[in-house]
Amino acid sequence: MNTQRYSSLLSRSRLFGLVGGMLSLWAAAVLPAQAQDAEQSQIERGEYLARAGDCVACHITEGGKPFAGGLAFELPFGTLYSPNITPDKETGIGDWSDDDFVNAMQKGVGKDGKHYYPAFPYTSYTLMPREDILAIKAYLFSLEPVHQPNRDNDIGFPFNQRWGMMFWNWMFNDNERFKPDPEQSAEWNRGAYLVEGLGHCGECHTPRNLFQARDSSKALAGAEIQGWKAWNITSDDEHGIGAWPDEALASYLSAGHAEGYGVAGGPMAEVVNHSLRFLTPEDINAMVVYLKSVEPQSEGIKRPPLKQLEASVPQQTDHPLGRKLFADTCVSCHSWDGNGRQTPYAALKGLRTVHDPEALNLIQILLDGDALHTANGNYVMPSFGEAYSNEELAELSNFVLEHFGEVEGQLDAKTVEERRQAP
Amino acid sequence: MLTLTINDVDLEVDVPDDMPLLWVLRDVLGMTGTKYGCGIAQCGVCTVHMNGNAVRSCVLPVSEAAGNKITTIEAIGKTALGKRVQQAWLEHEVVQCGYCQSGQIMAAVALLEKVPDVDDADIDLGMAGNMCRCCTYTRIRGAIKSVAKA
Numbered sequence: 001m002n003t004q005r006y007s008s009l010l011s012r013s014r015l016f017g018l019v020g021g022m023l024s025l026w027a028a029a030v031l032p033a034q035a036q037d038a039e040q041s042q043i044e045r046g047e048y049l050a051r052a053g054d055c056v057a058c059h060i061t062e063g064g065k066p067f068a069g070g071l072a073f074e075l076p077f078g079t080l081y082s083p084n085i086t087p088d089k090e091t092g093i094g095d096w097s098d099d100d101f102v103n104a105m106q107k108g109v110g111k112d113g114k115h116y117y118p119a120f121p122y123t124s125y126t127l128m129p130r131e132d133i134l135a136i137k138a139y140l141f142s143l144e145p146v147h148q149p150n151r152d153n154d155i156g157f158p159f160n161q162r163w164g165m166m167f168w169n170w171m172f173n174d175n176e177r178f179k180p181d182p183e184q185s186a187e188w189n190r191g192a193y194l195v196e197g198l199g200h201c202g203e204c205h206t207p208r209n210l211f212q213a214r215d216s217s218k219a220l221a222g223a224e225i226q227g228w229k230a231w232n233i234t235s236d237d238e239h240g241i242g243a244w245p246d247e248a249l250a251s252y253l254s255a256g257h258a259e260g261y262g263v264a265g266g267p268m269a270e271v272v273n274h275s276l277r278f279l280t281p282e283d284i285n286a287m288v289v290y291l292k293s294v295e296p297q298s299e300g301i302k303r304p305p306l307k308q309l310e311a312s313v314p315q316q317t318d319h320p321l322g323r324k325l326f327a328d329t330c331v332s333c334h335s336w337d338g339n340g341r342q343t344p345y346a347a348l349k350g351l352r353t354v355h356d357p358e359a360l361n362l363i364q365i366l367l368d369g370d371a372l373h374t375a376n377g378n379y380v381m382p383s384f385g386e387a388y389s390n391e392e393l394a395e396l397s398n399f400v401l402e403h404f405g406e407v408e409g410q411l412d413a414k415t416v417e418e419r420r421q422a423p
Numbered sequence: 424m425l426t427l428t429i430n431d432v433d434l435e436v437d438v439p440d441d442m443p444l445l446w447v448l449r450d451v452l453g454m455t456g457t458k459y460g461c462g463i464a465q466c467g468v469c470t471v472h473m474n475g476n477a478v479r480s481c482v483l484p485v486s487e488a489a490g491n492k493i494t495t496i497e498a499i500g501k502t503a504l505g506k507r508v509q510q511a512w513l514e515h516e517v518v519q520c521g522y523c524q525s526g527q528i529m530a531a532v533a534l535l536e537k538v539p540d541v542d543d544a545d546i547d548l549g550m551a552g553n554m555c556r557c558c559t560y561t562r563i564r565g566a567i568k569s570v571a572k573a
Contacts, residue, residue, distance in 0.1 A: 313548040313549065327547075328552060333479065341476065
């Protein structure tokens, strides 16, 4: 638009002599500044959208440069590595055209015609309109180029035949933009776009079918990913987030915590750290409105009843070793009553994590620790994988499930060892 | 500006919300009776009371402390129970190097307030999070039990 206006004004200036000369002076002084402003605001919008899309979570390695890629994705058929998306011309996307970038985001096809694997969530990003995608491109191109060659994927036959993705895309990528539902509010539509498109929540929270595509009949019903449970986030009261007050859900999304409901851990803590905490309250609210309307699915782990526990040592337990370890190491932050001692971020009551008989997320967090960065401060859970044996961690988990949840944990040393070895 | 109530005195401090209370106590207010040990709530030497409960001040963001009643080792002797615990510590010659003892005393007072008639099992579990590298544990146990019996 601006370029058009600019050139038509310039041609008129040639026709109208002095007046035209003044006009062209004005154009030179003002319009480029406007164009610059427009470019700047596109970059800023792109930065916000890139955050909402959580691009950096995958396009970075630990200690690496943002957007330079290299992160490994261990999948059932091999290992993929995320590419460099900085504007480096040789190793990044510096010489990509607008169409190249839009094709990658909407169709999952790179500049060289290579088909991407759906570890790159283009089946969600495809909902994005061209102008949002180009804003992200403008933002990426405003960054410092990083010269970092991409790592080759390590995938065996037949999955290394990228053209096979054509059939997959034909079946599983709708390649359609988001269409607002006129029956719903603007808020709901914005939330739907953020959850289903940019935020690509379903990439973790929706189970996958035999072909590794999201099972749309179970949208957001919860799934297992990277050894973690991505919980059911449908509107089901018991299994999902239906019973969460709106403020609790908004607090969980924006600050990683809703007392008595959930604390973001593992991959979800990363989503909060890199993405959700930067969203405006209006966008968070829109996501809440939409999530509350998602068709309920009664699958997965229920939220445990809120137990009334004493702030002192429980006298009865089937797991005395676990109780001893909890007293040694955990109680100083988590407290016997499940309320969290120094901060409600450490509260264990009401969490699905302490009510899951497999203790998937619980053991992950014990082994590796966790860190959550929020506007309320930084919260760190130390890792205990090196400090305790498999048997100790199993018994500690069994005690936590018994005391804070209402399930009989059956974890043993062998299971903990398997979790340690899992990639 | 945050207002903290420490040892029954209201104090205004100009610090970031996420600064741990321990930093505020030691570096801003100069109250160095509370010690720094591990910094991750694993050793117990930084223990203070918040509304009567033992908390680890090294991981307690100061904003969470504001509006609550904080008691530190400097004032624990002003309560009857605190005084008795300190006296028992002297009678049993508990202290060796002394570095962990502020935390031990704060933890012991909080335990005795909840469970006045403690037995060995209560002490084992109630004091479990407080380390002592000089291994004064048997004397700590003796001192706590003498207060419980009295």
